Amino acid sequence: MLEVRDLKYKMEKNPFKLVFKFIIIVVNIIHTVIFTSIEAIGNVIIRIVLSVKPIIILLTRFFRNLFHKFGTFFPQNIKKGLERRLVLSGLTQNPEETLGIVFIYSLTIPTVVFVILTFIFKYSIELSALISTGSLIGVWILFHVILLIIIDRRTQGVENVLPDVLSMISQNMRAGMTPYNALWAASRPEFGPLAMELQNVARDTLTGVSFEDALISMTHRIKSSRLKRAVGLMIQGMRSGGELPAVLQEIADDIRTELTLIRRMKTETTMQVMFIAFALIIGAPLLFGASNQFVVVFSKTLMEINIPDTAMTGSIMRIHEFPVASSPHCGYLELNCEGKFNFKTYCLFCLIISAFFGSIIIGFMRTGRITSAYTVSLILIIMFLSIIVFIVLNSGLNIIFSSMISGM
Numbered sequence: 001m002l003e004v005r006d007l008k009y010k011m012e013k014n015p016f017k018l019v020f021k022f023i024i025i026v027v028n029i030i031h032t033v034i035f036t037s038i039e040a041i042g043n044v045i046i047r048i049v050l051s052v053k054p055i056i057i058l059l060t061r062f063f064r065n066l067f068h069k070f071g072t073f074f075p076q077n078i079k080k081g082l083e084r085r086l087v088l089s090g091l092t093q094n095p096e097e098t099l100g101i102v103f104i105y106s107l108t109i110p111t112v113v114f115v116i117l118t119f120i121f122k123y124s125i126e127l128s129a130l131i132s133t134g135s136l137i138g139v140w141i142l143f144h145v146i147l148l149i150i151i152d153r154r155t156q157g158v159e160n161v162l163p164d165v166l167s168m169i170s171q172n173m174r175a176g177m178t179p180y181n182a183l184w185a186a187s188r189p190e191f192g193p194l195a196m197e198l199q200n201v202a203r204d205t206l207t208g209v210s211f212e213d214a215l216i217s218m219t220h221r222i223k224s225s226r227l228k229r230a231v232g233l234m235i236q237g238m239r240s241g242g243e244l245p246a247v248l249q250e251i252a253d254d255i256r257t258e259l260t261l262i263r264r265m266k267t268e269t270t271m272q273v274m275f276i277a278f279a280l281i282i283g284a285p286l287l288f289g290a291s292n293q294f295v296v297v298f299s300k301t302l303m304e305i306n307i308p309d310t311a312m313t314g315s316i317m318r319i320h321e322f323p324v325a326s327s328p329h330c331g332y333l334e335l336n337c338e339g340k341f342n343f344k345t346y347c348l349f350c351l352i353i354s355a356f357f358g359s360i361i362i363g364f365m366r367t368g369r370i371t372s373a374y375t376v377s378l379i380l381i382i383m384f385l386s387i388i389v390f391i392v393l394n395s396g397l398n399i400i401f402s403s404m405i406s407g408m
Contacts, residue, residue: 066102074099088223089150090193106139127333145376152373155224156194159259163190166230166252167199170245179238180211197221212238212372226255262368269365280358285390288347293397295326295343328398332391343395351390355383 049134052333071079074096075284083095116126165186172182180202197218204214212235220229230251330337332344359382363375 006142011120015168021203030346032265036401062095067092067097067104070100070103071096071098075132085147085151087221088154089147090154090221090345091150102140102143106136110136113190123331124129125333131333142380145373145380148373149377155222158191158197159226159255160221161194162226162230163252163256163259165191165194166248166255170248170252173245173248179234179244180205193222194227226258230255265368266366273362273365276358276362277382281385282391284351284354285393288351288390289394289397292326292343292394296328296398297401299326328402347390348387351386352383355386357377 017074018324069376071094079095079099082099086093086095113135114128117123119261168186169179169182172185173179177185182362183198184202187195187202189195191198200221201211201214201218204217205211209217215231219231230248233247233251234244237247256360312357326343327337330342330344332348334342335345336342337344354377359379360375362382363372363378364370367374369375
C-alpha cells in the first residue's frame with residue numbers, strides 16, 4: 001500500500017520523466033525487433049544465394065561456352081580484326097565470346113521488334129521484317145561504334161598526358177638514369193593507360209624482350225600517331241647515341257603546341273557547330289513538321305472540294321493528282337498513305353540524310369577527322385534527336401492546326 005502511494009507520488013511529482021522512460025523502452029523494443037528481423041532476412045538471403053551460387057556458376061559457364069561456340073563460326077579475319085580492336089581498347093575479353101554475345105543480341109532484338117510491331121502495333125509483315133532487319137544491322141553498328149568510342153577515349157587519354165611523360169623521362173635521363181629506369185620511374189598511376197603500358201614495357205624487358213621491341217609493341221596496343229612518332233625518335237636516338245633528353249623535350253613541347261592548337265580550333269568553331277546542330281535538331285524538324293501540316297490541310301481540302309476535269313487545261317497537273325499525302329491516321333513508317341506516297345516517310349528520310357552529312361561536317365570541324373569515333377557517335381545522336389523532335393513538333397502542330405480548322 002505504501003509502495004503504490006510512493007509510485008503515485010512520483011508520477012504526480014515528475015510525470016514527464018516516466019513518459020520519457022516509457023518512450024525509450026518502446027523504442028528499444030522496436031529497434032530490437034527490426035534489427036532481429038533484418039538479421040533473420042539477411043541470413044535467409046545469404047542461404048538462398050549460397051544454395052543458388054552453384055547453379056549460377058553452372059549457367060555462367062554454360063552461356064560462356066555457348067557464346068564461344070557461336071563465335072567460332074565467324075571467319076578468321078573477322079576474329080583477328082576484333083581481337084586487334086579489343087587490344088587497342090584495352091579490353092581483355094575473348095573475341096570469340098564477344099562475337100557470340102553480339103550475335104545472340106542481334107538475333108534476340110530483331111525477333112522482339114518483329115513480334116511487337118506485328119502483333120501489338122499491327123504493322124504489315126513486310127514492314128516489320130524490314131525494321132527488324134534494320135535493328136539487326138543496328139546492333140552490329142552500335143557494337144562497333146562503342147568499340148571505336150572506347151579506343152578513341154583511350155587514345156585521347158594517352159595523348160593528353162604524353163607530353164608530361166616525355167618531359168619526366170627527359171628529366172630523369174638528365175639526372176643520370178638509363179632510358180629503362182627513366183621509363184619505369186615515369187609510370188605513375190596518374191598517367192592512366194599510358195602508365196600501365198609503360199609498366200608492361202618494363203615487365204617485357206625483364207622477361208628477356210629487348211627494350212626497343214618492348215617499346216614498339218607498346219605502340220601496337222595504343223592507336224596514337226603521336227606516341228608512335230615519339231617512340232620512333234626515342235629508338236633512333238638510342239641507336240645513334242644522340243642527345244636523347246633534348247629530343248624528348250622537344251617532342252613534348254611540339255605535342256603540347258599541337259594539342260593547344262586543337263583546343264583553340266574547337267573553341268573558335270563552337271558557334272558554327274552550335275548553328276549546324278540547331279539547324280539539324282530544331283530547324284529542319286520544325287520546317288518538315290510545318291510542311292507536313294500543309295500537305296495534311298491540302299489533302300483534306302482536295303477531298304472536300306470537287307473541281308471538274310474540264311477546268312484543267314493543257315499540261316497543267318490535275319489538282320486531284322497531287323503525288324503525296326499525309327494524315328494523322330498514317331504511321332511514320334508506312335510508305336503508302338491514302339493510296340499515295342506518305343509524306344511523313346519522306347520527311348524521315350530527309351532528316352536522316354541531313355543528320356548524316358551535318359554530323360560529318362561537325363565532326364570534321366571538331367576533330368579534323370571524318371572517321372573519328374566522335375563523328376560516328378554524333379551521327380547516331382543527331383539522327384535520334386532530329387527524328388524525336390520531328391515527331392513531337394509534328395504532333396503539336398497537328399493539334400494546333402486541327403483546332404484552328406475546326407474553329408473556322
